[in-house]
Amino acid sequence: MSRPRRAARGLARLVLLAAAAAATAAPAPRPYTVVLGIAQDGGLPQAGCRRDCCTSGRREEVSSLALVEPASRRWWLFDATPDFPRQLARMAREAPGCTLAGVFMTHAHMGHYTGLMHLGREAMGARGVRVWAMPRLRAFLEANGPWSQLVELGNIRLVPLAGDAAVALGDSLTVTPFLVPHRDEFSETVGFRIGSGSPGGPGSRGVVFLPDIDKWERWDRRVEDLVAGVDAAYLDATFFDGAELPGRDLREIPHPFVVETLDRFAPLPAGIRARVRFIHLNHTNRALVPGSPERLRIERAGMRVAVAGERVGL
Numbered sequence: 563m564s565r566p567r568r569a570a571r572g573l574a575r576l577v578l579l580a581a582a583a584a585a586t587a588a589p590a591p592r593p594y595t596v597v598l599g600i601a602q603d604g605g606l607p608q609a610g611c612r613r614d615c616c617t618s619g620r621r622e623e624v625s626s627l628a629l630v631e632p633a634s635r636r637w638w639l640f641d642a643t644p645d646f647p648r649q650l651a652r653m654a655r656e657a658p659g660c661t662l663a664g665v666f667m668t669h670a671h672m673g674h675y676t677g678l679m680h681l682g683r684e685a686m687g688a689r690g691v692r693v694w695a696m697p698r699l700r701a702f703l704e705a706n707g708p709w710s711q712l713v714e715l716g717n718i719r720l721v722p723l724a725g726d727a728a729v730a731l732g733d734s735l736t737v738t739p740f741l742v743p744h745r746d747e748f749s750e751t752v753g754f755r756i757g758s759g760s761p762g763g764p765g766s767r768g769v770v771f772l773p774d775i776d777k778w779e780r781w782d783r784r785v786e787d788l789v790a791g792v793d794a795a796y797l798d799a800t801f802f803d804g805a806e807l808p809g810r811d812l813r814e815i816p817h818p819f820v821v822e823t824l825d826r827f828a829p830l831p832a833g834i835r836a837r838v839r840f841i842h843l844n845h846t847n848r849a850l851v852p853g854s855p856e857r858l859r860i861e862r863a864g865m866r867v868a869v870a871g872e873r874v875g876l
Protein backbone atom coordinates (compact mmCIF):
# COMPACT_ATOMS: atom_id res chain seq x y z
CA MET A 563 0.00 0.00 0.00
CA SER A 564 1.32 3.41 -0.92
CA ARG A 565 2.20 5.80 1.85
CA PRO A 566 -0.52 8.39 1.01
CA ARG A 567 -3.21 5.68 0.96
CA ARG A 568 -2.03 4.28 4.31
CA ALA A 569 -2.13 7.79 5.76
CA ALA A 570 -5.65 8.32 4.42
CA ARG A 571 -6.80 5.05 5.99
CA GLY A 572 -5.26 5.99 9.32
CA LEU A 573 -7.01 9.32 9.20
CA ALA A 574 -10.35 7.69 8.38
CA ARG A 575 -9.93 5.32 11.36
CA LEU A 576 -9.16 8.28 13.64
CA VAL A 577 -12.31 10.09 12.46
CA LEU A 578 -14.39 6.96 13.14
CA LEU A 579 -12.89 6.55 16.62
CA ALA A 580 -13.56 10.21 17.41
CA ALA A 581 -17.16 9.88 16.23
CA ALA A 582 -17.68 6.76 18.37
CA ALA A 583 -16.21 8.53 21.41
CA ALA A 584 -18.50 11.50 20.84
CA ALA A 585 -21.51 9.16 20.57
CA THR A 586 -20.73 7.43 23.86
CA ALA A 587 -20.05 10.73 25.62
CA ALA A 588 -23.34 12.32 24.48
CA PRO A 589 -25.95 12.39 27.26
CA ALA A 590 -28.82 9.95 26.78
CA PRO A 591 -31.84 11.67 25.20
CA ARG A 592 -34.32 12.68 27.87
CA PRO A 593 -37.80 11.21 28.24
CA TYR A 594 -40.70 13.26 26.96
CA THR A 595 -44.48 13.22 26.58
CA VAL A 596 -46.37 13.52 23.29
CA VAL A 597 -50.03 14.53 22.91
CA LEU A 598 -51.87 11.94 20.79
CA GLY A 599 -55.31 13.56 20.73
CA ILE A 600 -57.28 16.40 22.26
CA ALA A 601 -60.97 15.56 21.66
CA GLN A 602 -63.61 14.35 24.14
CA ASP A 603 -64.62 10.67 24.04
CA GLY A 604 -66.79 11.02 20.91
CA GLY A 605 -63.94 12.55 18.88
CA LEU A 606 -64.23 15.06 16.06
CA PRO A 607 -66.30 14.52 13.97
CA GLN A 608 -68.75 13.06 16.48
CA ALA A 609 -71.30 10.48 15.30
CA GLY A 610 -74.63 12.02 14.41
CA CYS A 611 -73.56 15.67 14.47
CA ARG A 612 -74.60 17.54 11.33
CA ARG A 613 -73.39 20.96 12.40
CA ASP A 614 -70.37 22.82 11.03
CA CYS A 615 -68.13 21.53 13.85
CA CYS A 616 -68.35 18.02 12.43
CA THR A 617 -69.07 18.49 8.73
CA SER A 618 -66.22 20.88 7.90
CA GLY A 619 -63.79 18.02 7.28
CA ARG A 620 -61.72 18.75 10.37
CA ARG A 621 -60.78 15.90 12.65
CA GLU A 622 -59.20 15.59 16.06
CA GLU A 623 -58.42 12.33 17.78
CA VAL A 624 -59.60 11.44 21.28
CA SER A 625 -57.51 12.74 24.18
CA SER A 626 -54.49 10.63 24.97
CA LEU A 627 -50.86 11.06 25.95
CA ALA A 628 -47.69 9.03 25.33
CA LEU A 629 -44.60 8.90 27.56
CA VAL A 630 -41.40 8.04 25.69
CA GLU A 631 -38.09 6.89 27.21
CA PRO A 632 -35.66 6.96 24.26
CA ALA A 633 -32.77 5.46 26.26
CA SER A 634 -34.66 2.19 26.81
CA ARG A 635 -36.60 2.43 23.52
CA ARG A 636 -39.92 2.12 25.36
CA TRP A 637 -43.08 4.14 25.49
CA TRP A 638 -46.27 4.04 27.56
CA LEU A 639 -49.78 5.06 26.56
CA PHE A 640 -52.22 6.99 28.73
CA ASP A 641 -55.76 5.86 27.82
CA ALA A 642 -56.65 3.50 24.97
CA THR A 643 -59.04 5.52 22.84
CA PRO A 644 -61.28 4.64 19.87
CA ASP A 645 -58.47 6.23 17.78
CA PHE A 646 -55.90 3.70 19.08
CA PRO A 647 -54.77 2.45 15.61
CA ARG A 648 -54.02 5.97 14.32
CA GLN A 649 -52.37 6.94 17.60
CA LEU A 650 -50.09 3.89 17.47
CA ALA A 651 -49.25 4.77 13.87
CA ARG A 652 -48.34 8.29 15.00
CA MET A 653 -46.01 6.84 17.63
CA ALA A 654 -44.29 4.72 14.99
CA ARG A 655 -43.38 8.03 13.32
CA GLU A 656 -42.72 10.03 16.53
CA ALA A 657 -40.58 7.41 18.24
CA PRO A 658 -39.30 4.95 15.63
CA GLY A 659 -37.61 1.95 17.20
CA CYS A 660 -39.52 2.34 20.49
CA THR A 661 -42.08 -0.26 21.52
CA LEU A 662 -45.31 0.03 23.50
CA ALA A 663 -44.45 -1.09 27.05
CA GLY A 664 -47.87 -0.65 28.63
CA VAL A 665 -51.05 1.33 29.03
CA PHE A 666 -52.22 3.43 31.98
CA MET A 667 -56.01 3.73 32.24
CA THR A 668 -57.93 6.66 33.70
CA HIS A 669 -61.45 5.14 33.71
CA ALA A 670 -64.10 3.08 31.91
CA HIS A 671 -65.80 5.65 29.69
CA MET A 672 -65.80 4.90 25.98
CA GLY A 673 -63.10 7.35 24.96
CA HIS A 674 -60.60 6.06 27.49
CA TYR A 675 -60.50 2.26 27.35
CA THR A 676 -62.27 0.83 24.29
CA GLY A 677 -59.08 1.04 22.20
CA LEU A 678 -57.86 -1.99 24.18
CA MET A 679 -59.87 -4.14 21.76
CA HIS A 680 -57.17 -3.62 19.14
CA LEU A 681 -54.73 -5.60 21.31
CA GLY A 682 -56.89 -8.72 20.82
CA ARG A 683 -56.68 -11.57 18.34
CA GLU A 684 -58.76 -9.77 15.68
CA ALA A 685 -56.07 -7.10 15.33
CA MET A 686 -52.63 -6.99 17.00
CA GLY A 687 -52.78 -10.31 18.87
CA ALA A 688 -50.53 -8.70 21.49
CA ARG A 689 -48.73 -10.77 24.12
CA GLY A 690 -48.86 -9.66 27.77
CA VAL A 691 -49.11 -5.90 27.28
CA ARG A 692 -49.25 -4.45 30.77
CA VAL A 693 -52.38 -2.48 31.54
CA TRP A 694 -52.29 -0.52 34.80
CA ALA A 695 -55.76 -0.02 36.29
CA MET A 696 -57.47 0.81 39.58
CA PRO A 697 -59.36 -2.00 41.42
CA ARG A 698 -62.91 -1.38 40.10
CA LEU A 699 -61.65 -0.92 36.56
CA ARG A 700 -59.63 -4.15 36.80
CA ALA A 701 -62.70 -6.04 38.03
CA PHE A 702 -64.79 -4.51 35.23
CA LEU A 703 -62.32 -5.61 32.55
CA GLU A 704 -62.00 -9.11 34.03
CA ALA A 705 -65.74 -9.64 34.29
CA ASN A 706 -67.06 -8.22 31.01
CA GLY A 707 -66.54 -9.29 27.42
CA PRO A 708 -64.84 -8.58 25.14
CA TRP A 709 -62.27 -7.22 27.62
CA SER A 710 -62.29 -10.44 29.68
CA GLN A 711 -61.11 -12.32 26.59
CA LEU A 712 -58.03 -10.07 26.34
CA VAL A 713 -57.19 -11.13 29.90
CA GLU A 714 -57.94 -14.83 29.34
CA LEU A 715 -55.92 -15.03 26.12
CA GLY A 716 -53.03 -13.13 27.70
CA ASN A 717 -53.17 -10.24 25.22
CA ILE A 718 -53.07 -7.93 28.23
CA ARG A 719 -51.81 -8.36 31.77
CA LEU A 720 -53.63 -6.25 34.35
CA VAL A 721 -51.39 -4.54 36.88
CA PRO A 722 -52.83 -2.99 40.05
CA LEU A 723 -52.81 0.75 40.64
CA ALA A 724 -53.53 2.49 43.95
CA GLY A 725 -54.30 6.15 44.51
CA ASP A 726 -51.19 8.25 45.23
CA ALA A 727 -48.90 5.21 44.97
CA ALA A 728 -46.13 5.89 42.45
CA VAL A 729 -45.28 3.30 39.80
CA ALA A 730 -41.57 3.33 38.94
CA LEU A 731 -40.69 2.93 35.25
CA GLY A 732 -37.01 2.48 34.58
CA ASP A 733 -34.42 4.50 36.46
CA SER A 734 -36.02 7.87 37.01
CA LEU A 735 -39.59 7.92 35.67
CA THR A 736 -42.62 7.61 37.91
CA VAL A 737 -46.34 7.57 37.19
CA THR A 738 -48.67 8.39 40.07
CA PRO A 739 -52.47 8.07 39.83
CA PHE A 740 -54.72 10.35 41.87
CA LEU A 741 -58.46 9.84 42.36
CA VAL A 742 -60.88 12.48 41.09
CA PRO A 743 -64.68 12.79 41.31
CA HIS A 744 -66.41 11.78 38.05
CA ARG A 745 -69.48 9.81 36.91
CA ASP A 746 -68.11 6.49 38.10
CA GLU A 747 -70.70 4.04 36.71
CA PHE A 748 -68.21 1.28 35.86
CA SER A 749 -64.94 2.29 37.48
CA GLU A 750 -63.23 4.88 39.64
CA THR A 751 -61.55 7.75 37.79
CA VAL A 752 -57.97 8.91 38.12
CA GLY A 753 -55.66 11.50 36.66
CA PHE A 754 -51.91 10.87 36.39
CA ARG A 755 -48.80 12.75 37.42
CA ILE A 756 -45.85 11.70 35.28
CA GLY A 757 -42.50 12.66 36.75
CA SER A 758 -38.77 12.38 36.31
CA GLY A 759 -36.24 12.59 39.12
CA SER A 760 -37.40 12.66 42.75
CA PRO A 761 -40.48 14.91 43.09
CA GLY A 762 -39.43 18.38 44.18
CA GLY A 763 -35.76 17.44 43.89
CA PRO A 764 -33.25 19.35 41.75
CA GLY A 765 -33.91 18.90 38.04
CA SER A 766 -37.16 17.03 38.59
CA ARG A 767 -39.88 17.57 35.99
CA GLY A 768 -43.54 16.69 35.83
CA VAL A 769 -46.57 16.51 33.55
CA VAL A 770 -50.21 16.01 34.61
CA PHE A 771 -52.83 14.22 32.52
CA LEU A 772 -56.36 14.89 33.81
CA PRO A 773 -58.85 14.53 30.96
CA ASP A 774 -62.03 13.95 32.98
CA ILE A 775 -63.25 15.37 36.30
CA ASP A 776 -66.49 16.80 37.67
CA LYS A 777 -66.41 20.41 38.86
CA TRP A 778 -63.17 21.57 40.52
CA GLU A 779 -65.17 22.38 43.70
CA ARG A 780 -66.17 18.73 44.11
CA TRP A 781 -62.53 17.64 44.47
CA ASP A 782 -60.85 17.57 47.88
CA ARG A 783 -57.66 18.95 46.28
CA ARG A 784 -56.90 22.27 44.63
CA VAL A 785 -56.11 22.12 40.94
CA GLU A 786 -53.91 25.20 41.39
CA ASP A 787 -51.61 23.20 43.71
CA LEU A 788 -51.47 20.35 41.21
CA VAL A 789 -50.41 22.67 38.39
CA ALA A 790 -47.89 24.51 40.58
CA GLY A 791 -45.98 21.25 41.07
CA VAL A 792 -45.45 20.37 37.39
CA ASP A 793 -44.18 21.82 34.11
CA ALA A 794 -47.33 21.18 32.07
CA ALA A 795 -50.87 20.14 33.01
CA TYR A 796 -53.33 18.73 30.48
CA LEU A 797 -56.72 19.58 32.01
CA ASP A 798 -60.35 18.70 31.26
CA ALA A 799 -61.81 21.32 28.89
CA THR A 800 -64.88 19.39 27.71
CA PHE A 801 -67.20 22.42 27.58
CA PHE A 802 -66.31 26.07 27.17
CA ASP A 803 -69.29 27.38 29.17
CA GLY A 804 -72.83 26.55 30.26
CA ALA A 805 -74.46 27.72 27.03
CA GLU A 806 -72.75 25.11 24.91
CA LEU A 807 -75.19 22.20 24.63
CA PRO A 808 -78.73 23.51 24.21
CA GLY A 809 -81.22 20.75 24.97
CA ARG A 810 -78.81 18.74 27.18
CA ASP A 811 -78.77 19.15 30.96
CA LEU A 812 -75.11 19.84 31.68
CA ARG A 813 -75.70 18.98 35.36
CA GLU A 814 -75.90 15.33 34.26
CA ILE A 815 -72.47 15.53 32.63
CA PRO A 816 -70.57 17.93 34.91
CA HIS A 817 -67.11 19.14 33.93
CA PRO A 818 -65.17 22.28 34.87
CA PHE A 819 -66.14 24.82 32.21
CA VAL A 820 -63.11 26.40 30.54
CA VAL A 821 -64.34 29.82 31.71
CA GLU A 822 -64.33 28.54 35.31
CA THR A 823 -60.75 27.31 34.97
CA LEU A 824 -59.73 30.66 33.44
CA ASP A 825 -61.26 32.42 36.46
CA ARG A 826 -59.52 30.17 39.00
CA PHE A 827 -56.11 30.71 37.43
CA ALA A 828 -56.49 34.42 36.67
CA PRO A 829 -54.94 35.58 40.00
CA LEU A 830 -51.90 33.30 39.63
CA PRO A 831 -48.52 34.29 38.14
CA ALA A 832 -48.12 34.07 34.36
CA GLY A 833 -45.54 31.31 34.79
CA ILE A 834 -48.15 29.05 36.43
CA ARG A 835 -50.92 29.91 33.95
CA ALA A 836 -48.63 29.04 31.04
CA ARG A 837 -48.50 25.44 32.25
CA VAL A 838 -52.24 24.89 31.65
CA ARG A 839 -53.01 23.07 28.38
CA PHE A 840 -56.65 22.34 27.69
CA ILE A 841 -57.54 18.85 26.47
CA HIS A 842 -60.62 16.58 26.05
CA LEU A 843 -62.65 19.22 24.14
CA ASN A 844 -66.19 18.30 23.10
CA HIS A 845 -66.92 18.68 19.37
CA THR A 846 -69.15 21.64 20.24
CA ASN A 847 -66.37 23.49 22.12
CA ARG A 848 -65.52 26.51 19.95
CA ALA A 849 -62.06 26.69 21.50
CA LEU A 850 -61.21 23.84 19.10
CA VAL A 851 -61.27 26.40 16.30
CA PRO A 852 -58.04 28.44 15.95
CA GLY A 853 -58.80 32.16 15.90
CA SER A 854 -62.30 31.77 17.43
CA PRO A 855 -63.25 34.26 20.17
CA GLU A 856 -63.21 31.35 22.66
CA ARG A 857 -59.67 30.31 21.63
CA LEU A 858 -58.47 33.91 21.79
CA ARG A 859 -59.92 34.31 25.27
CA ILE A 860 -57.87 31.32 26.46
CA GLU A 861 -54.72 32.70 24.83
CA ARG A 862 -55.23 36.19 26.25
CA ALA A 863 -55.49 34.53 29.70
CA GLY A 864 -51.97 33.12 29.18
CA MET A 865 -53.10 29.51 28.73
CA ARG A 866 -53.61 27.38 25.65
CA VAL A 867 -55.33 24.48 23.95
CA ALA A 868 -53.15 21.38 23.57
CA VAL A 869 -52.06 20.40 20.05
CA ALA A 870 -51.71 16.82 18.85
CA GLY A 871 -48.01 16.07 18.45
CA GLU A 872 -46.73 18.59 21.00
CA ARG A 873 -43.94 17.38 23.27
CA VAL A 874 -42.87 18.21 26.83
CA GLY A 875 -39.40 17.16 27.97
CA LEU A 876 -39.02 15.39 31.31
Ligand SMILES: [Zn+2]
Pocket residue numbers: 602603671673674773774842
Ligand atom coordinates in the same frame (compact mmCIF):
# COMPACT_ATOMS: atom_id res chain seq x y z
ZN1 LIG B 1 -63.83 11.41 28.64
Ligand SMILES: [Zn+2]
Pocket residue numbers: 607608611612613614615616617845846
Ligand atom coordinates in the same frame (compact mmCIF):
# COMPACT_ATOMS: atom_id res chain seq x y z
ZN1 LIG C 1 -70.17 18.47 15.99
Ligand SMILES: [Zn+2]
Pocket residue numbers: 669671744774
Ligand atom coordinates in the same frame (compact mmCIF):
# COMPACT_ATOMS: atom_id res chain seq x y z
ZN1 LIG D 1 -65.44 10.12 31.60
